[in-house]
Amino acid sequence: MSISRAARTLAGLAAVPTLLATSLALPARAADWTPPSVPAPVTIPQLPGITVPDVSKVIKTPGWLPNPVDAEQLADFALFKALSVFPQLSVSPLCTPWWAGRDGCKPSLGVGSTPVFDEEFDKPLSQSKDWVATTTSSYRYGNHNPDDSKLDWISPQAVQVADGVATFTARPGNRWLENGERAWTTGLLTTEGSPKGFMVRTGDYVEARVKLPTGLGAWPALWTWKDGGNEIDSFEYHPDNPAILELSNRVLPAYDYWSGLSAAGDDGWVTIGTKYGQNSVEWYVDGVRVYKDLKGVGPGWSAYLILNLSVSDGRYHPGPDGTGPIRFQADYVRVYR
Known part of the structure; x- marks a missing residue:
């Protein structure tokens, strides 16, 4: 199945407290979290046709998770994890560091893009x-x-x-x-x-x-x-x-x-x-x-x-x-x- 950007964000946010807290050993409330000085252990499965970046480098990058929390980035990460559990889920990724190298990850230039x-x-x-x-x-x-x-x-x-x-x-x-x-x-x-x-x-x-x-x-x-x-x-x-x-x-x-x-x-x-x-x-x-x-x-x-x-x-x-x-x-x- 495929889902729209809005639906993707909602679905991802619903999964954030569990998936994010479990995979990164972070608090359930994202607002309580600040980037660690030492990268937390992360395991993201390699998916066919997707080049996954070194997540430890992304975590150390100050801009990967803006403050206040960027719901889209959290949602993308949660759904990225969910893909390993629900391979039938098809999404069009946002352009965040989690999706570096994925086909179609380009800036959203708006209507026309002239x-x-x-x-x-x-x-x-x-x-x-x-x-x-x-x-x-x-x-x-x-x-x-x-x-x-x-x-x-x-x-x-x-x-x-x-x-x-x-x-x-x-x-x-x-x-x-x-x-x-x-x-x-x-x-x-x-x-x-x-x-x-x-x-x-x-x-x-x-x-x-x-x-x-x-x-x-x-x-x-x-x-x-x-x-x-x-x-x-x-x-x-x-x-x-x-x-x-x-x-x-x-x-x-x-x-x-x-x-x-x-x-x-x-x-x-x-x-x-x-x-x-x-x-x-x-x-x-x-x-x-x-x-x-x-x-x-x-x-x-x-x-x-x-x-x-x-x-x-x-x-x-x-x-x-x-x-x-x-x-x-x-x-x-x-x-x-």
Whole structure:
């Protein structure tokens, strides 16, 4: 038999107190539970055609079970266990870490899912009507911002496009910030002020494929900005914490330090997506939902996109450990509506 999403959630929740408490040795009331520092023993049967992730890693991931408790994730886990008992039960899984690798586990983009922004970095930025690479209102002085623990001094020459990839390169510059720190020349792309002036809005899904840097001091990010705020961070990354992506909603504050990155695979490339939901913002890594904040952005939210490589001044994360260049790459940025 097959069941709808709503029925699946109800059925799963009914099974949660028994299945979850038994399999994870957790309290019957999920609200009483906090993630253990050491993974509890878990045994999940391998099912035909389903690739099951290492559950111990999922348990250690802060974002696997949001607070307040995400009923859908609990329901999915309970029904995942139930499949071993009732193999005739057929379900369409939600995109949670429990279902990583299952066919059909893709972000819920909504009705239509029409591409409305598609940057493949297949032409010079000088020909682009989508981006501005010289200034942003998110920086106090337009092209630099010593107030935010950054050494950045934006230069369009610091972003080069070749072979379908944008490469952001940060190097020590010959300018000094107002706080006395030496600036690093680096790259930033924003849709703010561009000929098209594209903005994401409530309900959109943005996705970028990026290659994360390894050098200390690097601070790449994909985020939004408008009118002094409206900020949603699809990700921020610091190589001193190589397994962590910082995911933040600064509109209705919520955040998660998702620690399942595992160095983004052997080649460093990772696909990161964000659904700007009215009532909940959702984050995806390589097609799997890793966090939903249950806060959202509200019905009338909109903002410009920013993709950039900042350089940390050492206050909260280590600064550069030398004068060599720091690089960050992006394969594409796409928005669906």
